[in-house]
Amino acid sequence: MVISHKNKTLSTLLATLFGGLGAHRFYLYGKKDYWAWLSILAFALLSLAALAELPQALFITFLIFAIISFFAGLIGALVIGLTPDEKWDAQFNTQSGRSSNSGWTVILLVVITFALGSTALIATIARGFDLYLTGGAFG
Numbered sequence: 001m002v003i004s005h006k007n008k009t010l011s012t013l014l015a016t017l018f019g020g021l022g023a024h025r026f027y028l029y030g031k032k033d034y035w036a037w038l039s040i041l042a043f044a045l046l047s048l049a050a051l052a053e054l055p056q057a058l059f060i061t062f063l064i065f066a067i068i069s070f071f072a073g074l075i076g077a078l079v080i081g082l083t084p085d086e087k088w089d090a091q092f093n094t095q096s097g098r099s100s101n102s103g104w105t106v107i108l109l110v111v112i113t114f115a116l117g118s119t120a121l122i123a124t125i126a127r128g129f130d131l132y133l134t135g136g137a138f139g
Helices: 008-021 023-029 034-052 054-083 085-092 104-134
Strands: none
Touching: 008 023, 008 034, 008 054, 008 104, 023 034, 023 054, 034 054, 054 104
């Protein structure tokens, strides 16, 4: 039985782009990962809530869960990207027969992920205060 080598750079990229959907977890743990399926289910429920035109309070609740899932994916990307190669290989590549050498690509992805996450967090906080203080009167 051949054990595939899990690439840290690809895992970081998947977590940055599709971490809210759990794509990196499917890559790392396979189809048996319950957390990945839970995130897919949450995205499907959010999509159905948007299509069903639910009351605004319920839609905002689903939207908050989607935002939390997005930020969890970004945090996952940072954790994966900043894991040392030796520890990565010990956790995911024990029987692949190869060792990881991430290089600068994964560091560039970590910087992009941090910039994206901090920008999204500031925008989310600003919009939250706008909704709280003005009732959303400015947008």
